Amino acid sequence: MKIKLTLISILFCAISLVAQTKVKGIITDIDNIPIPYCSIQFNGSTEGTTSNENGGFYLESKEDWKELKISFIGFKTLIIPLAAKINYNLKFTLEEETDALKEIIIVTGKQPKKNNPAIDILRKIWAQKRKNGLSHFNQYQYKKYTKVEFDLNTIDKKLQQKKIFKGLEFVFKDIDTSSVTGKTFLPVFLNEGLSEVYGDNILKKEKEVLIANQNSGFNKDQQLINYIDDLYSEYNIYDNYLKIFDKSFVSPLSKTGINNYNYVLADSTYIGKKWCYNIIYYPRRKNELTFKGNFWVNDSTFAVKEINLQVVKNANINWVKDVYIEQEFELLNDSIFVLKRDYLLSDFALSKKDKSRGVYGKKTTIYKDYVFNKPLKDERFYDKKVFTANEDSYSKPKEFWNENRLEELNENEKGIYKLIDTLKTVKKFKNINKAVQTAYSGYFEIDALNIDYGPIFSTFGFNDVEGLRVRVGGRTYKSTNDLFRLEAYTAYGFKDKNLKYGFQAKWLVNKKNRFIITGGKKNDIEQIGATLTATTDVLGRSDGSSSLIGTGTNDKLTKINITTLTGEIEPTPNLILKLSANYKTLSSASDTFSLDYNDADATTGISSKIRQLETVFSAGYYPKRKMSGFGVQRDAANTDFTQYFTQITRGSKNIFDSDFNYTKVQFSFFKLWEIGGLGRLKTSLETGKTFGEVPLGLLSVAPGNQTYFIFNNTFNLLNFYEFTTDKYASFHLEHNFNGRIFSRIPLLKKTKLRTVIGFKTFIGNISDKNIALNTTGNSNEILLRAPSKDPYYEYSVGVANIFKILRVDFNFRGNYLDNPEARKFGITAGLRFNF
Incomplete structure (x- = not known):
C-alpha cells in the first residue's frame, strides 16, 4: 500500500x-481566431502533432530539421523555414483555400459523415x-x-x-x-x-x-x-x-x-x-x-x-x-x-x-x-x-x-x-519519504525495531456503549515479503471504562502453494449486525461499530471474545481454500440491547451468553486478480476482477461447553462490468441459509447503515437489526455513468460531475422455531421480522466527482415504511480518489 x-x-x-529541433507556437486564421486540430509536421518526415483546442502546439525531434509544414483542409498549406534549432513563441496564420475539394468544403468544427473521404478510408479499416x-x-x-x-x-x-x-x-x-x-x-x-x-x-x-x-x-x-x-x-x-x-x-x-x-x-x-x-x-x-x-x-x-x-x-x-x-x-x-x-x-x-x-x-x-x-x-x-x-x-x-x-x-x-x-543517504530526503509513506499507508515505521505503529486513522472512535474510544496498535514489518507477521492492538472506552485487545500471527509455511497458518484472539465490542458473512480475521472490525457520527442510537453492540486458528492454501492462483476453528462467546454490551434466548438447561430458563465452537470452511475464487508481493500478506494490484466466495459454518454443541448445533451455508458474487462509453456497473449477490435453531447472535441480520457515510454491501436506510433472518438473499446494483449525463447538459458540462444510480434489495425468512427461541419477554429484546413476502428495496441517485473527491448519494426507501423508526430518506457521502 x-x-x-x-x-x-x-x-x-x-x-x-538536448533535442535537435524544437518548435512551439500558435496557429490562427486571418481574423486572429485560433485553428484547432491542424496538422503540424517537420517537412519531409512523418514526425508531427496536431494543434490543441486553442490552436497551440509543441513539436520536438532528435533530428535536425530545416522546415515546418502546417496544413488543414480548407486552408492553404504553409511551409515555414526554421531559422534556429529552438523556435519558441511563434505565430502562424493560415489563409483559406478557395479551390479546396469541390466535392465538399471542409472547415473547422463538425465534419460531415457522408461524402467524407476520411470516413471512406475508415470503413475500409473496419473491413x-x-x-x-x-x-x-x-x-x-x-x-x-x-x-x-x-x-x-x-x-x-x-x-x-x-x-x-x-x-x-x-x-x-x-x-x-x-x-x-x-x-x-x-x-x-x-x-x-x-x-x-x-x-x-x-x-x-x-x-x-x-x-x-x-x-x-x-x-x-x-x-x-x-x-x-x-x-x-x-x-x-x-x-x-x-x-x-x-x-x-x-x-x-x-x-x-x-x-x-x-x-x-x-x-x-x-x-x-x-x-x-x-x-x-x-x-x-x-x-x-x-x-x-x-x-x-x-x-x-x-x-x-x-x-x-x-x-x-x-x-x-x-x-x-x-x-x-x-x-x-x-x-x-x-x-x-x-x-x-x-x-x-x-x-x-x-x-x-x-x-x-x-x-x-x-x-x-x-x-x-x-x-x-x-x-x-x-x-x-x-x-x-x-x-x-x-x-x-x-x-x-x-x-x-x-x-x-x-x-x-x-x-x-x-x-x-x-x-x-x-x-537515500540524505537525512532530509529520508524524513520526507517516511512522512509521506505514513500519511498514505496509515502506519509509522520504526525501522530500528522492524515495527510499524498503526493504523493511525483508527486511533479514535465513538459509540453509545464505549463513548470516546482510543485505540493503539502495531505490527511487525521488515519488508512487504515477510514470511511471518504479528499484529496487535489495545483499545479503551472512556464511558464503559473497559480495556479491549486483539492480536494475530500469520506464518507463510510454503511459498509454492501459499500454505498459511493464522492464529489470534480478540476481546472487544462490535456491531455484528453490519455484515452478513463473518470474517475469520480476528482483527477485522465493522465500520458501524465506532463511527463518530450516526443517524440514531448506536447501542446494539455485542461483547465478543473469540479465539481462532486457521489454515489456508492456494492450490492454483486465485483459488483460496480456508479451514478455521473458532471458539467464541457473545453477550450484549448494552443495558438497552438483549441477546437473551430460552434455555431449558439454565436455572432461570433464560441464558444471556452464547458459547460456541465453530468449524468454518471457505473457498474463494478470484479470476484475473493480480496480487502484489510474495509474503504472508499481499494486496490486490487491481480491482476489476470477479469474485466468487462460499462459506460453510458448522456449529458443534457440547464440545468445550458449546451451546448449539447448526450449519450455515453462504455464497456471494461480485462483478464489475465495463459498458464502454456508458460507464461501469457494479453488481453483487449474496445468499445464505442457516439449518438449525440458533439465537439472535448467530442469525443473519440484514446489514444496516446508521452512519452518514457510504459503505459497500450495506442498506443505507435500514437500522441495525431491523430485519433478522435464517434464510436470505441480497442484491446490490450500482452504475456510474462517468459523467456521460452531465456532459450533455449545457450549464453543467464544465463541472465534470458524474451521475451514480443504485438499487438494493433484500429478501429473507425466519422460522417460527427461531422466533420462539429468541422470545423471552425481555423488554429490550429485538422484534424478529423478515421481508419474506415483499422484498425490501431502496434506491439512490448520487452525484460524484464533487471537487474531484466527494460523492453524495440521495437514498430513498421503497417499502416497509411503517416499521418503527423507519427512515424514508437519507443522505450518505464518501471520499473517492478515482481517475
Missing part, C-alpha cells in the same frame, strides 16, 4: 538530454480490421522490453528555491524538456522489464515469462512493479474502447467512432515503400472520454502504420492533465503489420492549468525478434503457473542490461539509478 506514495516521495532528482498481425500465425514468440519513468515537471526557479529542497539543490543540476509538451522535468524513477512472450492461436493461449526487472532504488518490490503494470494496462487501438486509468475511451478506429469524432483526410505520402494516408480526428463533443490526433494508414492493406492519440483537456478524468500515446507498426511482409513501439506519456496534476506542476508518467514498450509458426511450447507450458518470485530476475548485473536492452537508455535515464542511491 506504500507504492503510490513512494512515487510521490522521491520527486526530487535530475539529469538532461480489414486486424486486432493484431499475430492472429495470422498459428504460433508466435517475441521479446518485449518495457521502460516506465516518472518525472517531476514544470521546474522553475520558484520551485527550486522552496525550503523543502534546502540541502537537496544538487538534484537540479540538469533539467530536461519534454518532447511532447515542451515543459521542463526532472526524472525521479525508472523501472525496466524484459520478458519473452509466447502465444498459440490454435490453443488460444498466451504467456509472458519475465526474464529481468530492475528499478531505481526499489528492486524486488513486487508491489510497486505490479501497481505500475496495472496503472498502464495494455490496449489495442482497433478495439472499440481503450481502457486507460480505469476509464473507457472511445477509440478513433472503432465503428462507433464516427458518432464521437470528426475525421479529416489531411495528407498522403510514402512511409518506407508504402503509400499512406494521413487522417486527422478530433471530438464532436466536449467532456466525453475521447482523443484528438492523427494516424497514417496504408492504402492497400488499410492497416495503421503510425498513430498518435492525445486526451482532450476537457475530458472527464481526474488528476490527469494530459495523456499522449504513440504507436508504430512494423511491416513484416506485404500484408502483415505488427506492433513495434508503444509510447505513453501521462501528466498527473492537481489542476489542469497549463502552468500547474505535476508528475510525468512515461511508458515505452519495444517489441522485437518475432518468430512465427514454431510450436516450441505445449499446452502444459501455458497452463503452468509461477507461484514464487524468481529472485534471479530482479538481480541481473549491469552487463546483462547493457547487452539485452532493446532500446538504449539516454543520459538522464542512466543517471536516475545513481541519483536515487545518493538521495
Whole structure:
C-alpha cells in the first residue's frame, strides 16, 4: 500500500538530454481566431502533432530539421523555414483555400459523415480490421522490453528555491524538456522489464515469462512493479474502447467512432515503400472520454502504420492533465503489420492549468525478434503457473542490461539509478519519504525495531456503549515479503471504562502453494449486525461499530471474545481454500440491547451468553486478480476482477461447553462490468441459509447503515437489526455513468460531475422455531421480522466527482415504511480518489 506514495516521495532528482529541433507556437486564421486540430509536421518526415483546442502546439525531434509544414483542409498549406534549432513563441496564420475539394468544403468544427473521404478510408479499416498481425500465425514468440519513468515537471526557479529542497539543490543540476509538451522535468524513477512472450492461436493461449526487472532504488518490490503494470494496462487501438486509468475511451478506429469524432483526410505520402494516408480526428463533443490526433494508414492493406492519440483537456478524468500515446507498426511482409513501439506519456496534476506542476508518467514498450509458426511450447507450458518470485530476475548485473536492452537508455535515464542511491543517504530526503509513506499507508515505521505503529486513522472512535474510544496498535514489518507477521492492538472506552485487545500471527509455511497458518484472539465490542458473512480475521472490525457520527442510537453492540486458528492454501492462483476453528462467546454490551434466548438447561430458563465452537470452511475464487508481493500478506494490484466466495459454518454443541448445533451455508458474487462509453456497473449477490435453531447472535441480520457515510454491501436506510433472518438473499446494483449525463447538459458540462444510480434489495425468512427461541419477554429484546413476502428495496441517485473527491448519494426507501423508526430518506457521502 506504500507504492503510490513512494512515487510521490522521491520527486526530487535530475539529469538532461538536448533535442535537435524544437518548435512551439500558435496557429490562427486571418481574423486572429485560433485553428484547432491542424496538422503540424517537420517537412519531409512523418514526425508531427496536431494543434490543441486553442490552436497551440509543441513539436520536438532528435533530428535536425530545416522546415515546418502546417496544413488543414480548407486552408492553404504553409511551409515555414526554421531559422534556429529552438523556435519558441511563434505565430502562424493560415489563409483559406478557395479551390479546396469541390466535392465538399471542409472547415473547422463538425465534419460531415457522408461524402467524407476520411470516413471512406475508415470503413475500409473496419473491413480489414486486424486486432493484431499475430492472429495470422498459428504460433508466435517475441521479446518485449518495457521502460516506465516518472518525472517531476514544470521546474522553475520558484520551485527550486522552496525550503523543502534546502540541502537537496544538487538534484537540479540538469533539467530536461519534454518532447511532447515542451515543459521542463526532472526524472525521479525508472523501472525496466524484459520478458519473452509466447502465444498459440490454435490453443488460444498466451504467456509472458519475465526474464529481468530492475528499478531505481526499489528492486524486488513486487508491489510497486505490479501497481505500475496495472496503472498502464495494455490496449489495442482497433478495439472499440481503450481502457486507460480505469476509464473507457472511445477509440478513433472503432465503428462507433464516427458518432464521437470528426475525421479529416489531411495528407498522403510514402512511409518506407508504402503509400499512406494521413487522417486527422478530433471530438464532436466536449467532456466525453475521447482523443484528438492523427494516424497514417496504408492504402492497400488499410492497416495503421503510425498513430498518435492525445486526451482532450476537457475530458472527464481526474488528476490527469494530459495523456499522449504513440504507436508504430512494423511491416513484416506485404500484408502483415505488427506492433513495434508503444509510447505513453501521462501528466498527473492537481489542476489542469497549463502552468500547474505535476508528475510525468512515461511508458515505452519495444517489441522485437518475432518468430512465427514454431510450436516450441505445449499446452502444459501455458497452463503452468509461477507461484514464487524468481529472485534471479530482479538481480541481473549491469552487463546483462547493457547487452539485452532493446532500446538504449539516454543520459538522464542512466543517471536516475545513481541519483536515487545518493538521495537515500540524505537525512532530509529520508524524513520526507517516511512522512509521506505514513500519511498514505496509515502506519509509522520504526525501522530500528522492524515495527510499524498503526493504523493511525483508527486511533479514535465513538459509540453509545464505549463513548470516546482510543485505540493503539502495531505490527511487525521488515519488508512487504515477510514470511511471518504479528499484529496487535489495545483499545479503551472512556464511558464503559473497559480495556479491549486483539492480536494475530500469520506464518507463510510454503511459498509454492501459499500454505498459511493464522492464529489470534480478540476481546472487544462490535456491531455484528453490519455484515452478513463473518470474517475469520480476528482483527477485522465493522465500520458501524465506532463511527463518530450516526443517524440514531448506536447501542446494539455485542461483547465478543473469540479465539481462532486457521489454515489456508492456494492450490492454483486465485483459488483460496480456508479451514478455521473458532471458539467464541457473545453477550450484549448494552443495558438497552438483549441477546437473551430460552434455555431449558439454565436455572432461570433464560441464558444471556452464547458459547460456541465453530468449524468454518471457505473457498474463494478470484479470476484475473493480480496480487502484489510474495509474503504472508499481499494486496490486490487491481480491482476489476470477479469474485466468487462460499462459506460453510458448522456449529458443534457440547464440545468445550458449546451451546448449539447448526450449519450455515453462504455464497456471494461480485462483478464489475465495463459498458464502454456508458460507464461501469457494479453488481453483487449474496445468499445464505442457516439449518438449525440458533439465537439472535448467530442469525443473519440484514446489514444496516446508521452512519452518514457510504459503505459497500450495506442498506443505507435500514437500522441495525431491523430485519433478522435464517434464510436470505441480497442484491446490490450500482452504475456510474462517468459523467456521460452531465456532459450533455449545457450549464453543467464544465463541472465534470458524474451521475451514480443504485438499487438494493433484500429478501429473507425466519422460522417460527427461531422466533420462539429468541422470545423471552425481555423488554429490550429485538422484534424478529423478515421481508419474506415483499422484498425490501431502496434506491439512490448520487452525484460524484464533487471537487474531484466527494460523492453524495440521495437514498430513498421503497417499502416497509411503517416499521418503527423507519427512515424514508437519507443522505450518505464518501471520499473517492478515482481517475
